[in-house]
Amino acid sequence: MIEDKKDLINIIQNNxxxxxxxxKLIAKYIISHYDKAAFMTAARIGEVVGVSESTVVRxxxxxxxxxxxxxxxALQELIKNKLTTVQRLSMSDDYSNRHIGLKKVLKKDMENIRDTIDNIxxxxxxxxxSSILKAKRVYILGLRSSNALAAYLGFYLGVMLDDVKVVSLGISDIFxxxxxVTEDDVVIGISYPRYSKKTLDALRYVKDQGCKVIGIxxxxxxxxxxxxxxxxxxxxxxxLFVDSLVAPMSLLNTLIIAIGMQVKNEIAEYFKELENIWEEYNIYDGKDKK
Incomplete structure (x- = not known):
């Protein structure tokens, strides 16, 4: 079988x-309308082109x-970073029915998690x-929609490890x-389509400094x-125009728990102190102290 990394358009042209x-009608349609074809069923492509579903399968x-x-x-993998938000939104007709759309979104999230489990x-x-635990300092970088993932991971690693820094856009440039950064540090880069060029540039910079880079x-x-x-x-x-972050969040949860199990004795006292502070200052809703 061919590899997903190959350019599907070139494969079609060569064959x-x-x-x-x-x-050939299918090939011409995909080449001209790859952004739409990537999210159409075999039956739908056959209907549009004027051939049977079995012809599309063959x-x-x-x-x-x-x-x-x-x-x-393979087609989705190759084009998803090229699609604009407007193009994604134009492909949302199948989601106009709220009940159908609800189930399709939830099923897609389930498929993403299942695929992640199968291929981890x-x-x-x-x-x-091991690399995170050995690092002198851990930097976490994720921009655009990946910023939410970076902040979440940074919050929990910051509780468990001594020196964790979430790099984000603000007064200071990310560089x-x-x-x-030193060769004793680790930078965790989180990047999802559409891949942020600034994230990639920053990771290339730290790699040139001899720093270990972990990609998610x-x-x-x-x-x-x-x-x-x-x-x-x-x-x-x-x-649609929203990327699913359910599977990435689940992966981060797994990573957090795995690290927590390695340092649970060290952070036990820390959590006890936090519980005392939370209780004293009524941080969480509960019964009033008497």
Whole structure:
């Protein structure tokens, strides 16, 4: 089977002369309307082009895919960073029915988590945990929608580890915040489509300083994989203008718990002190002290 990383458009063009008449119609449609085709079912493409669903399936087979879903997945992987928010929004017709849309979104989140579980590299995960625990200082960088993930991870790692810094846009430029990185530090870069160029530039900078880089992203196609020493993948596929961060958040929870189990004795006293402070100052809702 062919690899997802190859340019699907080039594959179609290289095989064009070998296609049947109906398959050539499919090929022309995908080349001209790849942004729409990537999110259409085989039946829908067949309907638009004027061929049967089985012809679309055979088209995928001719290109080297075991079925249409794998061809569709490869196309989505390659184009999702190119789609603008307006293009994504234009593909939202299937979600106009609130009940259908609700189920489709929830099912997509479930698929993302299932895909993440099936493809997690356990050895890589252990390497990431070990690198974070050994680091003198941990920097966490995630911009745009990934900023929420970076803040969440930073909050919990900050509770468990001595020196954690979340790098974010503000008064100081991100390069200024990363100016003192050393080879003893680790920078965790979180990057999801559409991949922030500033995140990638910052990670290249710290890598040049000899700093270890941990990437958290969606797939092997992500540009962060060529920069990071270790990379963890969590799927974020979503058809609409909102990227699903459910699987990435679940991966971060797993990472936090794994680190917490390694330092639970050290942080036990810390949590006891926090509980006393929370109780004294009524931080959480509960019964009034008497």
């Amino acid at each position: 064009f002369e070998e296609l049947s008449k109906g398959q 088209f995928a087979n001719v290109l080297g895919y075991s079925g249409y879903p794998n061809l569709q997945k 590299d356990l050895d890589m995960f252990e390497e990431v945990v 200024e915040q990363l100016l003192r 992203t969606d797939s092997q196609v992500s540009p962060i994989t060529s920069i990071a020493d270790y990379t963890l993948f969590a799927k974020s596929n979503m058809v």
